[in-house]
Amino acid sequence: MGWAADWIEQTKLWVRGAEGGKPDEQQRPLAQRLDATLRRGQEALSPRELRRLLQDMEQVADAALSDVEGGRKALALMEWYAAADAAAHKDFWLLSIERFGPDAQALQVARERYDKAGSDAERSEAEMALRRALLSSRTRLLQRFAQPQGGLEFLINMRAQLLALPKSEQQRYVALDAELEHLFSRWFDVALLELRSINWDSPASLLEKLIQYEAVHDIRSWSDLKNRLDSDRRCYGFFHPRMPKVPLIFVEVALLDKMAGSMAPLLDESAAAADLSKANTAIFYSISNTQTGLKGVSFGDSLIKHVVETLTQEFPKLKHFATLSPIPGLRSWLLKHGDAALAELDDKEKAALEKSAGGVTAAQLLAALEDPGSLGEKSTLRQAALYCAARYLGRETAKGRPLDAVARFHLGNGARVERLNWAADLSSKGLKQSMGLMVNYLYDLKRLDKHRSLLAQGKIPVSSEIESLCKG
Structure with missing residues (x-):
């Protein structure tokens, strides 16, 4: 009960x-x-x-x-x-x-009646009385x-x-x-909401809303927006019939032939549009809630389901659905808990990190990561940062929930932590939040319920690659 x-x-x-x-x-x-x-x-x-x-x-x-x-x-x-x-x-x-x-005294009586109910029939009657008392x-x-x-x-x-x-x-x-x-x-039940496609021919007032409410990657200009609404892109929003001009939540999608590992190509206004005949992957690279007052009202899962259904109707060759997402809480977690994570490295890894960073603390690691784009694949600093990021996303929880807000959203919708991407967002915001790191969350349509079940047990669903990185 x-x-x-x-x-x-x-x-x-x-x-x-x-x-x-x-x-x-x-x-x-x-x-x-x-x-x-x-x-x-x-x-x-x-x-x-x-x-x-x-x-x-x-x-x-x-x-x-x-x-x-x-x-x-x-x-x-x-x-x-x-x-x-x-x-x-x-x-x-x-x-x-x-x-x-509500009448506090009447509600107390109704609650006591519910607590004392001894049979299913009494409990049903007590429940109705409690509901009436709550009105x-x-x-x-x-x-x-x-x-x-x-x-x-x-x-x-x-x-x-x-x-x-x-x-x-x-x-x-x-x-x-x-x-x-x-x-x-x-x-705002999803059954009452309408999913609409937003494109360059949409009303200017609606396009201005996209610029205003974009919360992940700022839209710098109208040409930037036009690039995000090009032929190889799609944008969808959920609308309420009483608020028809304001998208409550919207998602920006890139159609590619592989999983995206960096924001730069996606935001490059001079790049040619991708060949849609070869597109097999849909990348959700920005999902923005426009209404702070709707916090706690969940329609993200339904949005993604509707978008996947709409995309597959238009592009039957699409087989993979993933995100390219920021890791907004990584740096702050590292500063508070990174020392404990780095302490679990083996002696050889600690010695290499001490040589590269001048020590084995999170503060020393962060200070050494001034220019992540210059670090090679075998860099000790890079490997240490990837290890910490994998631990943060794949292991750390609070009350059984992922620590990172973006992770909670996607993992709660049935995705799994798929891949970390080095130097994927070298903007000032990306460097400040996560030293340029980004993550792909994969929506495996056949395993969404399985992943939700794991998360309900306090276990974060991750790929073998993330699992390997977590071990250092």
Whole structure:
């Protein structure tokens, strides 16, 4: 019954606001402010303004109103929010948590009833009672904001504001964040999304969105973008019908006759387009989420599946599907944990590294890797860096999950760590993140479920090449 425990634990997030959080040092509790006459200290809204805001929110959430009328009132409140400052936004968030949450006492009774259920029938009835107890006017309040044009974007941007707060401050608004994530998971179900091809003939406003939201390899110019949309490339995005002009997530694909090992050829604007008649490999070289507020809403797996299906319909000869991906967390991991990894090298390898780097510490290795592009295949420095990168990607986990954010995305979708590529991204960003190293994640369509199963057991699926590198 682990699922039940997880579900009941989740309910604690939904009502934490109702149980009260630690107020800012400069603010009185919200209840005191609502009953007061005068503003105090650094409080954003006066008591009168706060009461008026609460009244407007109650009107939006009024169950007696139709969704259309509720949406109209929500639109007026959205206009207020757009003109308000960040401190006033926090008052809005606190009101939604403390005044629109589930009845904490009723929820406690329902949880106790569920815990005491002695049969399947009793448990089913208790579950329904618990679900009813979880329903709140906050849910209706947020749903009403999704009614008018631009409402979904309003809610997504609001959650992005929440997530941009320091971690310590986010805890105060965890109930609102949890409910928004829950609603977004329903509203942005992949069954409701549309996969569209994006090309050079797409509207200029959409192409500008690609330039704006590209998060992996910056698009430097319109000619750079045109190169990425050439005849040997494909670009796809997931769109929601209420946000038809904004791709929620998009992927850039290169069609090649082998697995890519460097970004330079892919971004070379002067290079001739590849011969599509020889293309047997699709390389996903950039996948960008455009909406920070949709963090935790997973549609990456479905995006890749849809892209693979679309590509194979157009190019039946495609047999291999892989990424050319950055390793954003490698350098920071090396600085913290690299010494322990290097300590596991054998005596001969340590002696060679000491001779080349002046020592056997991660800091000394990184200092010696100033120009990775100049190092030959047999370079001791290169071999030591590859060993560390393989350990980072293929062995290291936290709570059973890969450490690297990009690795978590692709491995969670069923890929495996296939190959490390030396001097694959010599941009300033690539050198800063991973000393120029990049990695191929392979999507073996026949083994996706097997790889997910391994990952669920805390085992990272890797190729024999990565396995060999992990051993030094």
